[in-house]
Amino acid sequence: MTIAKHLTAIILLPGMVLIVIPGLILYSTQTVSPGWGLPFPWALVPIIVGVLFIGAGLWLMIHTVTLFAKRGRGTLAPWSPTQRLVVQGVYRYVRNPMMSGVYSVLLGEVILFGAWPLVFWLVPFVLVNAIYIPLWEERSLIRRFGSDYLEYKKHVPRWIPRLQPWTPPWEGAKDLQLKRLPPGSV
Numbered sequence: 357m358t359i360a361k362h363l364t365a366i367i368l369l370p371g372m373v374l375i376v377i378p379g380l381i382l383y384s385t386q387t388v389s390p391g392w393g394l395p396f397p398w399a400l401v402p403i404i405v406g407v408l409f410i411g412a413g414l415w416l417m418i419h420t421v422t423l424f425a426k427r428g429r430g431t432l433a434p435w436s437p438t439q440r441l442v443v444q445g446v447y448r449y450v451r452n453p454m455m456s457g458v459y460s461v462l463l464g465e466v467i468l469f470g471a472w473p474l475v476f477w478l479v480p481f482v483l484v485n486a487i488y489i490p491l492w493e494e495r496s497l498i499r500r501f502g503s504d505y506l507e508y509k510k511h512v513p514r515w516i517p518r519l520q521p522w523t524p525p526w527e528g529a530k531d532l533q534l535k536r537l538p539p540g541s542v
Contacts, residue, residue: 412457458481
């Protein structure tokens with residue numbers, strides 16, 4: 357997997373969602389108010405909280421993209437998906453940590469910039485993904501990874517993380533864990 361493929365996927369997907377669209381909303385509404393108009397030092401509270409949400413979200417996104425590249429041999433993009441089912445790191449706790457990272461960054465932007473219009477981007481984005489993920493993405497993963505994904509789905513929740521990491525029954529069984537896609541499948 358080339359660096360160019362990863363950068364293209366990152367620029368086109370999270371880049372648009374987290375930078376371009378919020379930037380256009382902030383520019384068109386002119387509603388940036390860091391600190392929410394609170395007096396100093398209270399104005400630092402929403403700024404710090406927003407930065408913490410953004411930092412946590414970026415960490416999750418970087419971690420998951422790295423796992424996709426190294427373990428899954430693919431990208432976050434549907435046109436260049438992982439070739440292996442990734443059940444390492446944060447994926448042992450929750451099935452959609454990348455989206456949790458995106459939501460965290462978007463919420464952090466709302467808090468940091470003190471911009472209510474960004475909520476009108478965050479809420480529909482979450483709702484669309486709440487429909488898209490189970491109806492399209494998960495069905496695609498079942499077709500690609502079969503019973504391995506069904507077993508994973510049974511034990512690892514979509515949105516709310518488990519308290520303990522799940523260990524797949526095939527852990528250590530290299531052939532199952534490194535299952536490749538058939539040629540031409542998506």
